[in-house]
Amino acid sequence: RKEVEQDPGPFNVPEGATVAFNCTYSNSASQSFFWYRQDCRKEPKLLMSVYSSGNEDGRFTAQLNRASQYISLLIRDSKLSDSATYLCVVNIPFSGSARQLTFGSGTQLTVLP
Amino acid sequence: NAGVMQNPRHLVRRRGQEARLRCSPMKGHSHVYWYRQLPEEGLKFMVYLQKENIIDESGMPKERFSAEFPKEGPSILRIQQVVRGDSAAYFCASSPPGGRQETQYFGPGTRLLVL
Numbered sequence: 001r002k003e004v005e006q007d008p009g010p011f012n013v014p015e016g017a018t019v020a021f022n023c024t025y026s027n028s029a030s031q032s033f034f035w036y037r038q039d040c041r042k043e044p045k046l047l048m049s050v051y052s053s054g055n056e057d058g059r060f061t062a063q064l065n066r067a068s069q070y071i072s073l074l075i076r077d078s079k080l081s082d083s084a085t086y087l088c089v090v091n092i093p094f095s096g097s098a099r100q101l102t103f104g105s106g107t108q109l110t111v112l113p
Numbered sequence: 114n115a116g117v118m119q120n121p122r123h124l125v126r127r128r129g130q131e132a133r134l135r136c137s138p139m140k141g142h143s144h145v146y147w148y149r150q151l152p153e154e155g156l157k158f159m160v161y162l163q164k165e166n167i168i169d170e171s172g173m174p175k176e177r178f179s180a181e182f183p184k185e186g187p188s189i190l191r192i193q194q195v196v197r198g199d200s201a202a203y204f205c206a207s208s209p210p211g212g213r214q215e216t217q218y219f220g221p222g223t224r225l226l227v228l
Contacts, residue, residue: 004155041224042222043204043220044156044204044219046216046217087155087156099144099146099161099168099169099217100146100161100169100171100172101146101158101217102158103148103155103156104155105154105155106155
């Protein structure tokens with residue numbers, strides 16, 4: 001079983017649609033959770049951190065359910081510029097280092113005009 | 114403030130040659146991480162370094178791969194005797210001292226192609 005699992009998609013949605021991505025992680029000792037965005041052949045960029053209380057940044061809302069080991073990202077009123085691969089990222093303590101990130105394989109989103 | 118810099122951006126090597134990938138962290142950052150992204154896969158952690166120290170190399174292949182972050186100059190990821198399976202994008206990230214885990218800023222990556 002992968003440490004971080006995501007639906008690979010692709011998700012093809014019209015502009016203005018609401019789209020939700022899900023992610024599960026296997027290690028209950030995971031400490032920190034994030035969504036990154038990666039454009040084609042570019043580096044990952046931090047989109048937002050994810051907290052148990054849920055957090056919102058404009059059109060983006062992230063939720064964490066520690067009991068179910070489940071993370072979600074909701075994008076409202078999607079824009080063409082939202083087209084990218086969305087990476088679920090978890091900090092899993094390993095070998096005494098709390099600084100390595102474990103990435104899911106990503107969910108590809110294409111927003112259509 | 115320049116971001117994380119990596120060079121070269123593209124590197125072509127023949128099997129058996131050596132590849133050297135360089136990473137200059139953001140100004141003021143003292144933590145460097147290397148990740149590898151194989152085609153159609155997610156990023157995989159390789160190594161975490163601070164100046165002159167390897168902190169965590171649990172993701173590094175046992176052979177042919179090494180990394181350093183000297184007191185002066187960029188961090189270097191070195192791959193000896195490259196094989197076709199080493200073809201991938203290699204991303205470097207940096208974070209400030211004492212910074213929270215999520216403040217890892219990624220460089221543009223080096224795309225290695227082994228012929």
